[in-house]
Amino acid sequence: MDDYGINPQIMKNIDRVMFTPGQIQSRVEELGNRISRDYAGKSLILVGVLRGVIFFMVDLMRSIDIPLEVDFMSVSSYSPESRDMGLVRMVKDLELSITGQHVLFVEDIVDTLSLIH
Secondary structure, X not given: OOXXXXXXXXXXXXXXXXXXXXXXXHHHHHHHHHHHHHOOOOOEEEEEEOOOOHHHXXXXXXXXOOOEEEEEEEEEEOOHHHHHOOOEEEEEXXXXXXXXXXXXXXXXXXXXXXXXX
């Protein structure tokens, strides 16, 4: 197995690699190109949920060739029971106004849709 530049101590615990770094980068570039086409001539705001999204969002932003603004929010579950009920606590709200704007919500892992309700 190619080590893909990953620490060998970590690689020994990996059974298989589903996507290579090159494949992931290629897909991110495809997404950036698509977003650039879809939002050409429009004002776009990317909203990321901290913290996990940051590396993906930076790569995505590099692949988008139209002007855009960026903002972040952070949320936390109160408890496992609250999370099961779809309750979250806003830790950091948006600083930009998104009213009437084209907003692209960027998340690294979507485990529930309770955040956007």
